[in-house]
Amino acid sequence: MMTKFLWNSLVVTCCIACVGCSSDEPFDYIPVEGKITYEDGSLIPAQQIRLTFYSDAEAIDAKTHPLPGGTNVNVEDGTFKQVTSHKFGDGLIPGKHKVVVEALDENERPLPVVPREYLSQATTPLEADTANLPLELKVAKPK
Numbered sequence: 001m002m003t004k005f006l007w008n009s010l011v012v013t014c015c016i017a018c019v020g021c022s023s024d025e026p027f028d029y030i031p032v033e034g035k036i037t038y039e040d041g042s043l044i045p046a047q048q049i050r051l052t053f054y055s056d057a058e059a060i061d062a063k064t065h066p067l068p069g070g071t072n073v074n075v076e077d078g079t080f081k082q083v084t085s086h087k088f089g090d091g092l093i094p095g096k097h098k099v100v101v102e103a104l105d106e107n108e109r110p111l112p113v114v115p116r117e118y119l120s121q122a123t124t125p126l127e128a129d130t131a132n133l134p135l136e137l138k139v140a141k142p143k
Contacts, residue, residue, distance in 0.1 A: 026060050030094050034079070036138075045111075051100070052069070052099070052102075093130075096128070099118075099124060099128050113142065115142045
């Protein structure tokens with residue numbers, strides 16, 4: 001009887017310890033995938049396209065801010081997946097995000113195939129919302 005009690009106590013203790021072993025990450029994430037094209041549906045001509053997603057979520061405190069998410073686009077068809085914020089492929093914090101678009105050549109030099117305002121978090125007109133998955137991002141053609 002005592003052995004069974006000790007065994008049960010050990011199992012309960014292990015279960016409690018495992019429940020307490022959660023991630024230190026204070027935000028939740030949603031896996032995200034989608035497609036980016038020009039507004040007319042044509043592909044953006046670049047050897048590489050990088051997307052960075054900046055969450056509109058509030059900071060938890062002075063030291064705990066949401067991390068931006070990022071991914072590379074498959075330039076053959078404009079699709080992207082495995083957006084990463086904290087751990088590879090974890091996705092984005094739920095909610096709205098400003099999206100920065102970088103189109104690059106084979107030497108990772110910027111290409112003028114996306115209007116300049118898309119290159120900065122402060123000026124990009126592109127927004128994404130995790131409530132609308134998969135994401136369908138549309139970019140204006142440069143003038």
